[in-house]
Amino acid sequence: MRDFVFLEPGTVAEASAMLADLGENCRIFAGGTALMLGMRQRMLAPSHLVSLGRLDGLRGIAFDAREGLRIGALALHAEVARSPLVQAHYPMLASMAARVANPQVRNQGTLGGNLCYADPATDPPGCLMALGAQVVVSGRGGERVIDIEDFLVDYYVTALAPDEIVTQIRVPAPGAGADGRYARFLRTAAEHRPLASVALSVRREGAFCVEARLAVGASTPVPCRLRRAEALLAGQAVTAQLAEQAASIVAEDINAVSDTRGSEAYRREMVRVVARRTIAALFGVASE
Template sequence: MRDVDYLRPETVAEASALLAELGEGGRLIAGGTALLLALRQRMVAPTHLVSLARVGGLRGITYDPRDGLRIGALTTHSALARSAVVRAHYPVLADMAGRLADPQVRNQGTLGGNLCYADPTTDPPTCLAALDARLVLGSARGDRSLPVTEFLVDYFTTALHPDEILTGIRLPPPRFDLGHHARFHRTAAEHRPLINLTLLARRDGDTVAEARLVVGATTVVPTRVAAAEAFLAGRAVTAAVAREAADIVADAVEPLSDLRGTAAFRRDMLRVMARRSIERLMPPGMEGREVA
């Protein structure tokens, strides 16, 4: 790595002004878990690093029954996993954060940094997309808000303007009473999932009143599978229903194909993951029973 200047602004407006002034030579640094690797591998070569460590208001988690969850962009994954508020109202999010990558990344990496890096093979975007998250983007010009699905554009590409900073993540009040985040790794040594999937559901007795199903890691950006959601709505989940819904999921997605896995392999594994996740919605006592 070559020498770079390290700048420590104290407000969002000050950090935004620095980014506008530095242009391509400036890079924000939060937890640094992804950026330091990119610097080491010479994927990026900034002249200045703009640290967010001293900027106030970018940490913390608060919840209001009417407004939902507010997460500061510099909140670490481990803080998210440990939060009593998140565990009580958004348990699928806490569970996802507690299994992300490895302990070093969870303790140092931030949720905002993860989203801004826009690596397709990571877990938070898929889970947040299922939860209808919106991202607050700040600059010296003011704030704007985007759904996470509009924020993530392409491989390592976001909708951030050059002078903007992700300041917070907002989730609406919870509307689903069941949730599961699944991830598939080809080996135990891998920390980047080949496929992930978030399934949320609201029950009405033994039937699924509403479902939300989002696939990630095997697609460039998180992909919601509306056809599978519509198929599950109003049905009691059986093994046969889970298989049919999983086929819908596998057929609806266009998987990536690369050195880590072919599109055909990913599609087959996605079908297995979707079936196992959907089987979790079976009414009590139905597990393992074949009902047409």
């Protein structure tokens, strides 16, 4: 690892100015779990690190029945997982956060940092997409609120401008009959990065699906909504046959990647299986 200058701004505006002035020679330091790994492996060699550690306004988790959930960008994955507010109103999100990577990462890595890294094989992006989350960013031009579908652009690419910092993640208030489930496929118990993930958020009346938001991650270049499958589920009493139909549509519609971890065909099949089981489990119908 090469030498670098460690900067500690006291405000978001000051941090944004540093990013603008230093350009590509600097990186934001939040939890540092991904950044430090990249620097140790000489994949990154910034001359300056801009630490957000003194920006206490980027911490905390709050919930309002009308406004929904507000998660500070510096909230740790472990804090999201054990938050009574998240557990009570967004159990799918709490369950996902409790499974991110490993205990070391969960207790050091931040939710905002995870989203900025934009690794398609991490858990939070797809789960937040199914929940309709928005990302709040701040830069010299002021504040922007970006739908997470627009924030995540491509492999390790986001919509952030060079001087912008993620300050908050917003999740809409759950409606009547809100329910959801996040599931993923790991080839071995020792793995921390899923090969396929499915997040399903619904409004339901028993086995009847009023509305659905379904997102797939890990097997695609960027997590994505599966709107054709959502439309099939909405307004229907969910049966095992319908779950199978929707899962097949999900597998057909994704832009599956092919790499050393699995071929395109293998990933499509894993997504299909995880999607079918997730839909069936959420609505209490047999999946086999």
